[in-house]
Amino acid sequence: MSPHAAASRQTSDETQPLDADVPASQQEASRMGGSEEQSPPSCASLPSFPPHSPSLSSSPLCQHSPPALENLLDLFTPPPVERLDWSMAHDAGVIVECLRADTLDNEISGNKAWKLRLPLARALSEGCGIISCGGGWSNHLHALAAAGTRLGIATHGLVRGHPEAPLTPTLADARANGMQLSFISRAEYKQRDQEDFAARHGDGLWVPEGGGSIDGVAGLAPLAEALVAPLAGSPAPQLVLLACGSGTTLAGVLSTLGERDGLRVVGVPTMNHGDQLYHRVRRLLAESGGSEQQTPEWGLWLGAQAGGFAKAPAWLIDFIQRFEAETGLEIEPVYTAKLFAALAHHLANGLIAPGTRVRVLHTGGLQGRRGYPALNLA
Template identity: 35%
Template sequence: MTSPGPLSPRLPSPLHEVRDARFERHGLRLLLKRDDLIHPLLIGNKWRKLVPNIAAARGRALVTFGGAYSNHLRATAAAGRLLGLPTTGVVRGHELAGRPLNPSLARCAADGMRLHFIDRSTYRRKSEPEVLAGILRAAGAEDAYVVPEGGSNTEAVRGCRALGTELRGRADVVAVACGTGGTLAGLAAGLAAGQRALGVPVLKGGFLEADVQALQERAFGARSGTWSLDDRFHCGGYARTTPELGAFAQDFEQRHGLAVERLYVAKLLFGLAALAEEDAFARGTTIAAVVTGRPFPDPA
C-alpha cells in the first residue's frame, strides 16, 4: 500500500518477543506486534484503516464519527492537518456542545477539525441514509467523503489484510482488541492456512460476530480466514476499566517497559493472560498480540 509523504509508515511494524512467566509456565510464547510504531500520529490500525480511505476520497474533505475520547477522531484530524485536507468530526453527545473541550477533542480542534455535536439518539441512527444526510447538512459537510465510526468499511478491511500478511508464519494465534471489528476482519483474511485470529471486544453487547462477517462479505465476498471472538474482557463496556485491569496494565508496563493503552491494549493483554491461565491454548502455541495504540496523551 502506498501513501502520501507525510503519512509514510514504518512497515512492516516490528514483532518482538516478551518473556512473561504468566505465559511461559503454560508453554506459550508471547509476541507483540508493535503496530503502535507505524506512524507517530496515525497509530496502529488507524493508519491501516485511514490511508485507504484517504486514497478513496481523492482530495475531498473528510467527515467521520466518534465519541468524546475517540482515537479515530484524533487520527483523522491529524491526517487532515498533515495533508491539508478539511476534516469534520461528528461527536456523540449534544450535551458536550459549549463545554470546555477535553484533551482528546482539544487535540482534534488544534489539528483543524471542525467538531459537530449531535444527540445520542441521532448518533445511533447515523447509518440510516436519511439521518446521515441530515447530519451532513447540519454539519456543512454534504460534499465530504464519509469515513464511518472507527474507520471500518470495505477500504479499511482490505487495508488491514496486510497486517495478517505480515504475520504469516510468525504465530499460531494472532489476537487483537476490537471496537468496530474492521481490523479483525482484515487481519483474519490475511493470515495463512493454519493460523487463527482472536478478537477481544472492548464493548459489551455480543454484536461483533455479525458485524465482522458482514465486513468480510463486503470486502472479500465471503467469510475469510479462521477467526473467533471472546467477549468476556470488556470490563463493563467501552472506556470502562476496573482496578484489576489497571493493576494488570501497570504490572505489564513494569515488567516489559511498554506503556500500555488502557481502553484497548490492556484489555487484550489481560484477556490473553486469563486465557493462558485457563489453558485455552495448547502448549507450544505462539501468540502474537497486536498493539494497536498507546496511551493518550503520550507518556513523557
C-alpha cells in the same frame, strides 16, 4: 456521562476480573469460519472499492505529492515484532510476540493508519474533505485530524456530546490539527448508520465511526500480512490475537489472509454485547467481497469488556501497572489492556497449549491514557 463531558475517565470497582464469575469454558465463545451462512442486511457504506489493494505504491495516495506525504507513507511499513518477556507466558510454556503498530506514529496511531489509508487516498484523488464521527476520546478522530492536516485534507468530526463541555485532550488535539468539531446529541448519534446522516451535517467523503467500512477492511491488508510473518529463524505464529471495537480490523485480517492451515485468529470484544460483533464481522466480509469459507479459523473471546467500552475498574488499572512494570510494554485501558488481560486469563487457566506461538496486535491508542488519572501519576 458523555465521553467528552469531563477531561478524565473514572475507574470503578463495579466489575470483576475475567475469571471471577464466568467459567472459562463459557468465556471463550468462539465461532469458527464455515458456519451456516446468513443473508446479512445491507448497511450504508462507501461506494465499492477493491477488497485488496495490491500495494500502497499503486494507490492514488502515491499519485499526489503534498509536502508531508513521504512521512505519511512511512506509516505503512511493517511494524516491528517483539517477543515479550512475561512470566505468565513463560509459566504456561507459550511464546508471546507483539506486533508493535503503536510505535509508528504518536498521532496516527496503531491500526488507524491502515483503516484510513484508502479514504485518504480517495479524498486526495477527488479533492474533497472527510467527515466522520466518534466520542470525545476517539482514537479514530484523533488520527484522522492528524492525517488531514499533514495531507491538506479538510476534516470534520461529529462528536457525541455537548458543545459547552470542556474539550478532552483528544478533541483539543483534533481541533489543533484543523478538524472542525460539531457536537450532536446521543439520540442523533444513534442514527449514524442511516444513509443521509453525514449529508445532514455537511459535505465530504463519509468515513463511518472507527473507520468501519469496506475501505477500512481493504486498507488493512499490509498489516494483516505483517501479523503472520515469522520472525527470522522462527516459525509463523499459530494464534493471532487482536482487540475489537467496530470489528473492521478483524474483518480486514480475515479477508486478507484467506484460508491458512494451522492458524487461528481471535478477536477480543472490548464492549458489552460483544457477541453481536460476530455478525458485524460477517457483514463486513460479505460487503468487501470476502467469504467465511476463505478465511482462517476464527473466533471471539467474550468476557473481557470489564464493564463496558472504555470502562476501567480498579483491577484493570492494577493489571496494566503490573504488566507494564514487568514487560516494559505500555498499554491502554480501552483496547490493549483488555486484550492482554484476556490472554493472561487463558494462560493462567491452561487454555493455550504449551509451545504455541502467539502474535498479539498492539493497536496503539496510547493518547487515550490521558483520560485515566491513575495511569498518569508521577
